[in-house]
Amino acid sequence: EDQVTQSPEALRLQEGESSSLNCSYTVSGLRGLFWYRQDPGKGPEFLFTLYSAGEEKEKERLKATLTKKESFLHITAPKPEDSATYLCAANTNAGKSTFGDGTTLTVKP
């Protein structure tokens, strides 16, 4: 069975304090690893797709990386507006996306 696990469950940072979120996956036939951001009361919003080990994508203070077993979302010098729940999802050749249960990030000013 496909599994996606995210850690930590919750992360509290001071503004400017860099850190990383982890997404470990065990799936058959990975087609793409996706990162989403979800704000309270909203639907998840697409951030990145990574397709192969070694690939990196960047957007403002966020950088996503991928290995054969896990993906990291690095947050550099976060700001309070980066506070949200970050979800990763593994999409497989079968066409199904399995989501992790998210990391809730809180950035204090």
Place this chain on the structure above:
Amino acid sequence: DTAVSQTPKYLVTQMGNDKSIKCEQNLGHDTMYWYKQDSKKFLKIMFSYNNKELIINETVPNRFSPKSPDKAHLNLHINSLELGDSAVYFCASSPVSERTIYFGEGSWLTVV
């Protein structure tokens, strides 16, 4: 312009009732989904339709029945609602070639 819109946003209903949630996407995508997000934020796929055809049907009680009148619409009907059905239900869509999923704002269902 809302890309994926679902109604109602909030729904409070009694056990045993039947209710529907409607979803429409104006992105021209071929694939539409229903996801359920429980109180622990875990997002789990329920159904997936491609061009009005059911392609993914996870282990979901028969009380849940999706209906896709055309490829821009995917409605969810729930019969005999139970307390455990309380959750946020997200409609979503994606282009077949890309697999990026675009979510609606969610429908908060509370069964009392």
